Amino acid sequence: MAKALVRFYAELNDFLSADRRYVESTYSFEHQTSVKQMIEAFGVPHTDVDLILVNERSVDFSHILQNGERISVYPVFETLNIAPLIRLRSKPLRELRFVLDNHLGKLAGYLRLLGFDTLYQNDYGNGVLVEISVAEKRILLTRDRDLLKRKAITRGYCVEATNAEWQLIEIVARFDLAGLAKPFTRCLRCNDVLQPMAKEAIIERLPPKVSENYDEFYICSSCRRVYWKGSHYERMKEFVDRILSGVRKGGVPEANRASDSERGII
Secondary structure (H helix, E strand, O other): OEEEEEOOOOOHHOOOOOHHHOEEEEEOOOOOHHHHHHHHOOOOHHHHHEEEEOEEEEEEOOOOOOOEEEEEEEEEOOOOOOOOOOOOOOOOOOOOOEEOOOOHHHHHHHHHHHHOOEEEOOOOOOOHHHHHHHOOOOOEEEEOOOHHHHOOOOEEEEEOOOOOHHHHHHHHHHHHHHOOOOOOEEOOOOEEEEEEEOOOHHHHOHHHHHHHHOOOOOEEEOOEEEOOOOHHHHHHHHEOOOOHHHHOOOOOOOOOOOHHHHHHHH
């Protein structure tokens, strides 16, 4: 039986059993096996891999394992330039558009709050998620590791945290989003970009107290939902600031459970 030595680096170790983390492991194989098949046999989604070295030479997923090879597997690089080597996707994973599975609805709302293009519907099946991710070049966020093992998926990430706020901090940190956030610019309901709207054009839709006390309004061109900086705006802004700073400090902001009317949404 042929054998190869393999080591996974950085956060890829999170997918491994405790005895295989941060050490070189032996992988035994009898039949023709690609390096992609080997990686997924360890439970690591190929979408999280961006560089593979075999005997210190970069290869792609189709490389066929040979007896005695030493393999190093690295995660997606967000800041390190590895252009001279073989990256495992046509361009860096920096198209910051997302599609989320039906278990991540609250995270979807939080990402929209930060201004990121985020598709989510609670009836998206796995097939639809794959189609959207591939067709629209969206990063698929899911807690289903098997879903990320599908061959068609090239942009994806397995969310580890279970708490929605921890999930948001995880994603902001993982994809280096803190400096790219544009809070309060996207509709929380349908994901479209908000547009400024004159109060006179929507005054009939506004509660009396709102029309008396506020002058700055925004509207979603898709669902026509109206937004303004209501009484809850400062608390939402604090939430956003704490999330972004939490990437560096590791803190978790308190849950935000105010009603839509308090948030300035109708």
